[in-house]
Amino acid sequence: MSLQTSAHHVAAVHSYRGLRATEHYFDVPLDHADPSGEQIRIFAREVVANDVENSAALPWLLFLQGGPGGAGPRVTSLSGWIGEAAKSFRVLLLDQRGTGLSAPVSRQSLPLRGGVTAQTEYLRHFRADSIVRDAEAMRRALGVERWTTLGQSYGGFITLSYLSLAPEGLERCLVTGGLAALTGHADRVYRHTYARMAARNAEYFGWYPEDRATIDRVFAHVDSVAETLPDGRPVTRGLVQMLGQYFGGNSRVHQLHFALEQAFVETVDGPRLSDAFLSTLQAQASRLVNPLYALMHESIYGQSGHGRNDDGTVAKSWAAERVVHEFADFLPTAGHPLLTGEMVYPWFFSEDPALAPLREVAEEVAGIEDWPDLYDLDVLATNTVPVAAAVYTDDVYVDRDLSLETASRVRGLRVWETDEFHHDGIADDGAGIFARLLSMTTPEPREGDTP
Numbered sequence: 517m518s519l520q521t522s523a524h525h526v527a528a529v530h531s532y533r534g535l536r537a538t539e540h541y542f543d544v545p546l547d548h549a550d551p552s553g554e555q556i557r558i559f560a561r562e563v564v565a566n567d568v569e570n571s572a573a574l575p576w577l578l579f580l581q582g583g584p585g586g587a588g589p590r591v592t593s594l595s596g597w598i599g600e601a602a603k604s605f606r607v608l609l610l611d612q613r614g615t616g617l618s619a620p621v622s623r624q625s626l627p628l629r630g631g632v633t634a635q636t637e638y639l640r641h642f643r644a645d646s647i648v649r650d651a652e653a654m655r656r657a658l659g660v661e662r663w664t665t666l667g668q669s670y671g672g673f674i675t676l677s678y679l680s681l682a683p684e685g686l687e688r689c690l691v692t693g694g695l696a697a698l699t700g701h702a703d704r705v706y707r708h709t710y711a712r713m714a715a716r717n718a719e720y721f722g723w724y725p726e727d728r729a730t731i732d733r734v735f736a737h738v739d740s741v742a743e744t745l746p747d748g749r750p751v752t753r754g755l756v757q758m759l760g761q762y763f764g765g766n767s768r769v770h771q772l773h774f775a776l777e778q779a780f781v782e783t784v785d786g787p788r789l790s791d792a793f794l795s796t797l798q799a800q801a802s803r804l805v806n807p808l809y810a811l812m813h814e815s816i817y818g819q820s821g822h823g824r825n826d827d828g829t830v831a832k833s834w835a836a837e838r839v840v841h842e843f844a845d846f847l848p849t850a851g852h853p854l855l856t857g858e859m860v861y862p863w864f865f866s867e868d869p870a871l872a873p874l875r876e877v878a879e880e881v882a883g884i885e886d887w888p889d890l891y892d893l894d895v896l897a898t899n900t901v902p903v904a905a906a907v908y909t910d911d912v913y914v915d916r917d918l919s920l921e922t923a924s925r926v927r928g929l930r931v932w933e934t935d936e937f938h939h940d941g942i943a944d945d946g947a948g949i950f951a952r953l954l955s956m957t958t959p960e961p962r963e964g965d966t967p
Contacts, residue, residue, distance in 0.1 A: 557618065758856060
């Protein structure tokens with residue numbers, strides 16, 4: 517771990533309803549193994565409550581956003597988990613490298629690196645290990661001895677890397693729906709998540725049996741009628757299946773029903789998919805604002821063994837595409853195709869206009885076989901940092917069984933398993949979930965302690 521401290525400056529301070537937001541920029545190495553080499557600029561927004569006295573004396577909490585490819589939240593009022601956290605922390609909302617204002621990666625910016633090989637080499641520096649090293653450089657620049665982290669989804673994966681690579685910078689860690697599998701190939705992850713998605717399909721269509729008929733009608737319609745999204749891409753069965761991304765939410769799942777209610781509209785040319793429905797499809801399918809999600813998705817499982825089959829041979833890329841053939845009901849050619857979730861398929865890069873310019877580099881990234889390990893199993897086994905994790909029993913994106921397996925390998929990690937929430941639990945009761953996890957990492961007062 518490099519001990520370099522990043523250059524740091526404050527760009528602006530703004531006041532909103534009940535909060536003050538300070539904009540921080542940090543210059544860090546693109547490659548932390550080469551501290552004197554190329555630098556990139558990382559952005560983070562500090563949020564504090566206006567009514568907290570001497571907020572500068574509060575401890576820090578670093579929020580690690582889900583993704584990959586998700587920027588830190590933009591907030592203008594205190595609510596949910598941020599409102600709860602701001603009672604006792606200075607909250608730092610990080611744009612992870614490649615997102616938001618932190619050296620953003622897109623079809624527009626990536627060609628500035630040069631050809632496909634140069635772009636691929638650049639993207640090698642956009643995984644969790646680099647994000648952790650950015651965080652450590654930021655922590656030192658801010659003069660923070662140790663801070664608390666909250667990792668949602670992929671942010672939990674980053675947390676496990678943080679605990680492996682730089683536990684000395686951590687006071688405690690909270691994780692929601694984000695305990696990554698520590699070993700094994702990405703195929704193993706997808707076998708679990710396809711099974712979870714099949715169960716969620718059954719649950720949803722049990723609630724709304726009429727929606728099964730509507731979805732089948734949509735499939736039949738796009739087989740015979742050319743429909744296009746507002747961005748010009750054709751509507752295919754595979755694209756329609758991406759509506760399963762709604763299944764990761766508690767209340768959001770029901771928004772799918774409302775979308776399907778208005779799937780069709782009568783026109784002079786007969787029934788067509790409505791503009792409202794096409795807009796919903798595009799919102800679920802487009803990676804215009806977060807291309808890293810598709811580019812880097814399978815690399816987040818890049819631990820030793822993830823690139824090899826059980827017999828030791830090198831596994832081909834695109835694990836989700838390979839494993840789906842073991843779950844034939846998810847194939848677009850199935851009689852009644854099930855809806856998919858956060859899986860990434862190679863056809864994204866030929867059909868999505870935002871991803872098509874990145875198709876060649878996506879193939880190169882998917883074929884990388886020598887990713888460095890993201891986790892140190894020995895360090896995790898002797899961990900001394902208090903960690904609490906919410907594990908959602910029916911999570912369709914981060915499997916419960918794999919999560920509990922990981923929890924058993926991290927010394928001192930405390931699990932709160934609940935079936936009350938799905939993957940986006942902090943969007944439903946962020947304040948309650950945050951408070952519960954925080955209490956699980958707070959030592960009980962001892963007799964004689966000063967209150």
